């Protein structure tokens with residue numbers, strides 16, 4: 001995954017300011033404090049801290065803690081690099097692909113039925129148990145053609161997997 005795709009994903013997940021922080025950290029040597037980021041990006045220190053917290057939960061940034069020489073307080077230096085970003089995004093994508101694959105297996109492995117009246121959906125077993133009638137309104141159920149859903153899921157999984165491989 002190249003830097004531009006990675007930054008797009010970061011922006012999609014953490015917003016424009018999240019992406020700006022990640023970019024600033026990528027361009028820094030040895031990390032930056034939240035105050036430095038706040039000044040450089042012209043963002044309120046409080047917002048920067050919130051964004052850093054969100055970004056660290058997603059595994060996009062990390063920090064080192066350094067003791068100030070003359071006090072018992074700590075300075076936090078935030079940093080990131082392409083490996084950290086690539087790994088976090090790959091993990092997220094693997095999780096999404098896994099869920100989509102589960103859904104695909106579910107959709108492709110059975111026949112579904114639908115009430116033409118209120119559009120409630122039934123698996124074959126549920127429809128069979130109710131003599132192919134809707135539980136809500138008693139209408140006769142019709143078979144659902146979910147081949148479009150299956151095709152859509154397949155193409156989505158294929159698209160994500162190809163980004164994942166780049």
Ligand SMILES: [Zn+2]
Nearest residue numbers: 115118134137
């Ligand atoms: Zn119904």
